[in-house]
Amino acid sequence: MALVNNWVTQHQDLFTKWLDQHKADVAFLNESLSKLHSVSQVHTVEAQQVGIVQGSVWKDYTEHIVKLCLPDEDANHTGAHINHAAAEKELRGFLENVPFYDSAINKIFELHLNYELGGSQYLSCTKFLCKKAADGRLFIAYAMFGKKWDEQKNYRLNIRFWTENEDKVKNFLESGVTERLVQALSSPGAQGAISELEQASRNPTLLQTPAVPDQKVVEPDEPPPVEKVIGGVGGDTRACILEEAKQKNRIGEIHVHVGDVVDLIEVKRIDGTGQACGGGGGHVLTAFHIEEGEYVTDVSWWRADYYGAMVVNGVRFHTNKGRFFGTDENEGENWQTVHAAEGQHVVGLRMVRDHRGFVGNITKVLLE
Numbered sequence: 211m212a213l214v215n216n217w218v219t220q221h222q223d224l225f226t227k228w229l230d231q232h233k234a235d236v237a238f239l240n241e242s243l244s245k246l247h248s249v250s251q252v253h254t255v256e257a258q259q260v261g262i263v264q265g266s267v268w269k270d271y272t273e274h275i276v277k278l279c280l281p282d283e284d285a286n287h288t289g290a291h292i293n294h295a296a297a298e299k300e301l302r303g304f305l306e307n308v309p310f311y312d313s314a315i316n317k318i319f320e321l322h323l324n325y326e327l328g329g330s331q332y333l334s335c336t337k338f339l340c341k342k343a344a345d346g347r348l349f350i351a352y353a354m355f356g357k358k359w360d361e362q363k364n365y366r367l368n369i370r371f372w373t374e375n376e377d378k379v380k381n382f383l384e385s386g387v388t389e390r391l392v393q394a395l396s397s398p399g400a401q402g403a404i405s406e407l408e409q410a411s412r413n414p415t416l417l418q419t420p421a422v423p424d425q426k427v428v429e430p431d432e433p434p435p436v437e438k439v440i441g442g443v444g445g446d447t448r449a450c451i452l453e454e455a456k457q458k459n460r461i462g463e464i465h466v467h468v469g470d471v472v473d474l475i476e477v478k479r480i481d482g483t484g485q486a487c488g489g490g491g492g493h494v495l496t497a498f499h500i501e502e503g504e505y506v507t508d509v510s511w512w513r514a515d516y517y518g519a520m521v522v523n524g525v526r527f528h529t530n531k532g533r534f535f536g537t538d539e540n541e542g543e544n545w546q547t548v549h550a551a552e553g554q555h556v557v558g559l560r561m562v563r564d565h566r567g568f569v570g571n572i573t574k575v576l577l578e
């Protein structure tokens with residue numbers, strides 16, 4: 211589709227500009243690597259791929275990506291097992307949430323440096339560019355670039371040099387992977403994938419219903435459904451039980467942290483359960499305490515791109531007493547609102563955490 215094509219072209223231009231800005235770091239590291247006392251040559255490790263993936267097979271596809279980007283052959287390096295585990299956790303966390311994003315960009319570094327005599331070294335960066343198409347399929351482009359070598363048995367790395375120049379090392383690695391990602395996006399395979407999505411967007415009969423993989427939710431289960439009593443007689447015991455359940459499950463307080471985007475949303479029910487999503491950054495808004503007999507009736511939020519990935523930029527809660535809490539509303543923002551029907555109220559939220567720690571999206575408003 212045209213939107214995917216425009217989005218890809220825009221990021222190709224941004225990547226090209228980024229490469230121009232970091233040429234000095236690339237030259238610096240190439241010269242430094244040429245002076246190493248390695249057993250043999252410094253080897254380049256690389257991989258790149260572009261394609262379209264159905265949501266129904268995304269989970270299997272992520273396993274393929276993990277194996278490609280985290281090669282087992284380097285697991286014998288000193289400290290590599292711990293570092294690989296951390297990188298794998300970060301990578302899986304990002305890939306797991308990709309189907310819930312409109313678009314996403316991510317990069318993961320691995321710096322395995324052994325400062326002992328004859329140490330084995332491994333440096334890499336993996337970069338992802340993902341976009342959801344109109345039919346729910348996922349356009350994904352990724353590349354991996356790195357260097358590996360073994361020091362001669364009577365030589366060791368200079369720890370001061372590598373720690374003081376870590377930013378330059380990362381810029382060198384990201385330049386290598388970005389260059390390969392730009393090449394991959396310009397390949398015939400990438401252009402064919404984009405054309406396929408454009409054709410599907412022009413012909414509605416080609417659109418397929420996306421199969422979104424199950425999300426692993428770390429939040430508490432939503433409260434059990436409460437039986438609805440219709441036509442009950444005043445003073446009915448069942449009605450009293452239902453009202454008690456409603457009081458128990460209602461939200462008692464709400465916390466929001468806001469910076470450039472929404473950093474944290476936390477809702478707490480009066481029974482002590484609830485949900486929280488995001489990190490601890492941003493400005494802390496004064497906690498919103500909900501009074502007895504008061505219920506949350508509306509939840510509104512809006513999203514926008516924040517440096518390559520869609521996140522929640524604003525959120526507001528309204529109650530049956532006309533009070534509201536959250537961020538300010540500004541002209542031009544595309545707000546989504548879920549309103550509880552008469553006799554219902556909001557008891558919680560299902561949210562997705564952005565790979566950078568922000569609130570990525572509100573996927574479901576829980577009503578009762």
